[in-house]
Amino acid sequence: MTPELTIQKAKEVIRVEADAIAALSSRIDGNFVDAVELLFECKGRVIVTGVGKSGLVARKIAATLASTGTSAFFIHAAEGLHGDLGVVREEDVILIITKSGETSEISALIPQLRNIGVKLITITGTLDTSLTRVSDIVLDASVKEEACPHDLAPTASSTAALVMGDALAVALLERRGFTMEDFASIHPGGNLGKKLLTRIEDLMYTGDHLPIMQEDSLFKDVILEMNRKRFGAVCIVDDKGKLKGIITEGDLRREIEKGEAILQSKASESMSTEPKVVSVQTLAVDALALLEEFNILQLIMVDEDGKPIGMIHLHDLLDAGIK
Numbered sequence: 467m468t469p470e471l472t473i474q475k476a477k478e479v480i481r482v483e484a485d486a487i488a489a490l491s492s493r494i495d496g497n498f499v500d501a502v503e504l505l506f507e508c509k510g511r512v513i514v515t516g517v518g519k520s521g522l523v524a525r526k527i528a529a530t531l532a533s534t535g536t537s538a539f540f541i542h543a544a545e546g547l548h549g550d551l552g553v554v555r556e557e558d559v560i561l562i563i564t565k566s567g568e569t570s571e572i573s574a575l576i577p578q579l580r581n582i583g584v585k586l587i588t589i590t591g592t593l594d595t596s597l598t599r600v601s602d603i604v605l606d607a608s609v610k611e612e613a614c615p616h617d618l619a620p621t622a623s624s625t626a627a628l629v630m631g632d633a634l635a636v637a638l639l640e641r642r643g644f645t646m647e648d649f650a651s652i653h654p655g656g657n658l659g660k661k662l663l664t665r666i667e668d669l670m671y672t673g674d675h676l677p678i679m680q681e682d683s684l685f686k687d688v689i690l691e692m693n694r695k696r697f698g699a700v701c702i703v704d705d706k707g708k709l710k711g712i713i714t715e716g717d718l719r720r721e722i723e724k725g726e727a728i729l730q731s732k733a734s735e736s737m738s739t740e741p742k743v744v745s746v747q748t749l750a751v752d753a754l755a756l757l758e759e760f761n762i763l764q765l766i767m768v769d770e771d772g773k774p775i776g777m778i779h780l781h782d783l784l785d786a787g788i789k
Contacts, residue, residue, distance in 0.1 A: 478613070479613040479621065482611060482612070482613040482621070482622050483613055483621065483622045483625045485610070485622075486609040486610070486622035486623070486625060486626045487625065487626060487629050489609070489610070489626075490607065490626060490629060490630060490633070493605070493606045493607075494633065497603055497604060497605060497606075498605060498633070498634075498637070500603050501587050501603045501605060501634060502634065502637045502638050502641055503641075504559060504585055504587065504602070504603060505531075505536065505559060505561075505587075505634070505638050506638060506641045506642065508536075508557070508558070508559045509557040510537075510555050510556075510557030510558035510559070511537045511538060511539065511555075511558050511559075512528075512531055512536055512537065512538040512539075512558070512559050512561055513528075513538070513539060513540075513541055513553075513554060513558055513559070513560050513561070513584075514527050514528040514531070514538060514539070514540050514541075514560075514561045514562075514563065514631075515540070515541050515542065515543045515546060515560065515561070515562055515563070515572070515575070516542075516543060516562065516563035516564060516572075517542070517543045517544065517564070517569045517571050517572060518569075518620070519565075519620040519624045520563040520564050520565055520569075520620070520624065520627065521540075521542055521543065521563070522624075523563050523624050523627045523628045523631065524540055524561070524562075524563040524631075525540040526628060526631070527561070527563065527628070527631030527632070527634075527635065528540040530631065530632060530635045531634075531635050531638070533649075534635050534636070534638070534639040534644055534649070535638075535639055535642050535644040535648055535649075536635070536638060536639075536642075541553070543569070543571040543572050543575055544571045546571075546575050546578075547571060547574055547575065551575070551578055551579075551582075554579070554582055554584060555582070555584075556582055556583040556584060557584075558584050559584060559585045559586075559587060560579055560584050560585070560586050560587070561587045561588075561589070561631075561634075562586060562587070562588045562589070562590075562597070562601070563589050563590075563627050563631070564588065564589075564590050564591070564592075564597065565590070565591040565592065565620055565623045565624075565627070566590075566591070566592050566595070567588070567590045567591075567592040567593075567595030567596070567597040567598055568592070568595050568596065568597070572597060573596065573597065576596075576597065576600055580600065585602045585603075586600065586601045586602050586603075587601065587602065587603045587604075587605065588601040588603070588604050588605065589605045589607050589627050589630050589631060590604060590605070590606070590607060590608070591607055591608045591609060591623045591626070591627070592608065593606060593608065605630055605634075607623070607626040607627045607630045608623075608626075609622040609623045609626050610622075664749070664750040664751075664786065664788060665746065665747055665748060665749055665750060666744060666745070666746050666747070666748045666749075666750060666753050666765070666767060666776065666778060667746035667747065667767075667776070668750070669750060669778055669782050669783065669786055670746065670767055670776035670777060670778045670782075671697070671776060671777050671778065671782075672775060672776050675695065675777075676695070676701065676774060676775075676776070676777055677691050677692060677694070677695035677697045677699065677700040677701060677777070678691075678700065678701045678702075678703055678774060679691050679700050679701070679702055679703070679733055680702070680703060680704070680705065680733070681702050681703065681704055681710050681711070681732065681733050681734040681737070682732050682733070682734065683702075683732070683733045684729065684730060684731070684732065684733070685721065685728055685729050685730070685731045685732070685733060685735075685736055686729040686730070687733075688700050688702075688713055688718075688733050688736075689718060689729075692713070692715070692718065697764065697777060697779060698714060698715045698763055698764060698779065699712055699713065699714040699715065699763070699764045699777075700712065700713050700733075701741070701766055701774045701777065702733050702734065702737045703773070703774065707773045707774075708771065708772045708773055709741065709743065709766060709768055709772055709773065709774050710734070710737065710739065711733075711734070711737030711738055711739045711740075711741060712737060712738050712741035712764070712766065713733060713736055713737045713738070714738070714762075714763070714764070717736055717737070717738060721736045741766050742756060742757075742760060742762060742764075742765050742766070743765070743766045743767065743768045744756065744765050744766075744767060745767065746767045746775070746776060748767075750783055750786065750788045751788055753765055753778065753783060753788075754780075754783045754784075754788050754789075757780050757783070762780075763779055763780045763781075764777060764778065764779055764780075765777070765778050
């Protein structure tokens with residue numbers, strides 16, 4: 467096959483599958499709404515099942531439901547016939563993924579599921595089957611054709627079923643009022659979890675690491691403190707320890723240009739009097755936004771009395787994966 471024909475075939479597959487997905491939109495109707503409500507009202511778990519390619523799609527849909535606030539897991543239909551049905555309870559909802567609707571393993575499960583008393587939602591590519599006739603809700607994921615040139619291998623049909631499952635999951639999370647914070651709480655290891663769960667207090671430097679000098683300290687001593695703590699800045703406080711200002715490396719360079727006399731001046735004469743301060747409870751992502759907004763490198767954390775208790779540098783946030 468020539469490269470041109472390869473490209474042509476690939477584009478044809480994409481067209482067929484895109485058409486199959488687009489056709490789903492007209493089938494989002496009252497049945498879909500009922501399915502979302504049934505899943506929302508479920509007092510047990512949502513158990514997703516299927517066989518073959520449909521089983522792989524079912525596994526992905528179960529994972530998407532679980533990651534968006536629904537208690538869901540996958541059972542392979544064949545395993546269900548050999549003991550896994552023991553986990554099913556009457557309060558559960560079974561979500562079945564099937565192209566033909568007549569898969570032997572699925573058909574064999576139905577009497578047992580009905581005996582347990584669970585509700586059945588079926589996403590299927592074939593509407594008039596023994597399975598659809600006993601299902602409580604049927605969602606039409608049929609396709610005009612497969613992308614396979616022989617119209618055999620599940621391609622467009624599995625994609626359509628997957629998209630229908632995604633539509634269910636997203637509509638359901640909206641119905642639940644599932645927030646970004648909720649998502650982060652069950653994805654603590656991901657980037658979103660870091661953004662929404664990490665607070666300044668988890669990353670800030672405290673105690674002896676803090677560069678702090680009195681406002682009547684000599685400028686030369688401020689430089690020494692800055693070099694010792696390697697923070698690129700020094701907090702300037704009054705005799706009660708309350709934050710009065712900050713001297714940064716930028717301030718240092720500007721002051722040094724005035725000559726050696728500056729070394730004997732007081733810190734209060736060179737400090738910036740409006741340093742950016744935040745609470746220790748500030749989200750790290752919000753701290754990063756503040757640094758970027760004001761084009762600065764450090765933030766100071768103060769307590770209720772205005773005393774510096776922590777400090778953080780832009781690099782600390784970036785090193786922690788806060789982006």
